[in-house]
Amino acid sequence: NIALRAPVTGTFTQNIEPAYIRDTPAIIERVTDGKLEYFAGMASSGDPKNVGQWVEVDLGKIQFISDIVTCWWQLAYPKKFSVKIATDTDHWRDLGDTFDAAAGKSISGPSGDPVFEHFVSVGSALARYVRVEIPQGAPYERRFNRYRFVSLFELKVYPPDEVRP
Secondary structure, X not given: OOOOOOOEEEOOOEOOOOOOOOOOOOHHHHHHOOOOOHHHHOXXXXXXXXXXXXXXXXXXXXXXXXXXXXXEEOOEXXXXXXXXXXXXXXXXXXXXXXXXXXXXXXXXXXXXXXXXXXXXXXXXXXXXXXXXXXXXXXXXXXXXXXXXXXXXXXXEEEOOOOOOO
């Protein structure tokens, strides 16, 4: 995973349970921390109904990539999102804009949290930046009505021919 501990920017900065979840490390940094734990590894967005949500990872240099994996919490996930790559932040290649997190593989995090692991194959492409976007008004699934967010555990990026766990 070449995105592990890579710098992240975006709107996934919400602490949905401040009474139980610590604010350190910063919520958005959890997108590339390698953890799938509810209390320590999840980043939540603002409300996709009101404003578009996004997260962008800087891989640090231009390199070949082949697969992008997003890991979403099954209790609050997007039903429509896009994945884009770029060698600079001005010219994006759209890999698809109608992905549904539920189309991914259902797995369990270390503490049993339900996660959708969604794969996007790039083939072999050069990129430095990887961006996930949820457009304003996009449908999203939430277990409880009070949930006005989606939660991303991890964004992983793999180079060609790398063996994935």
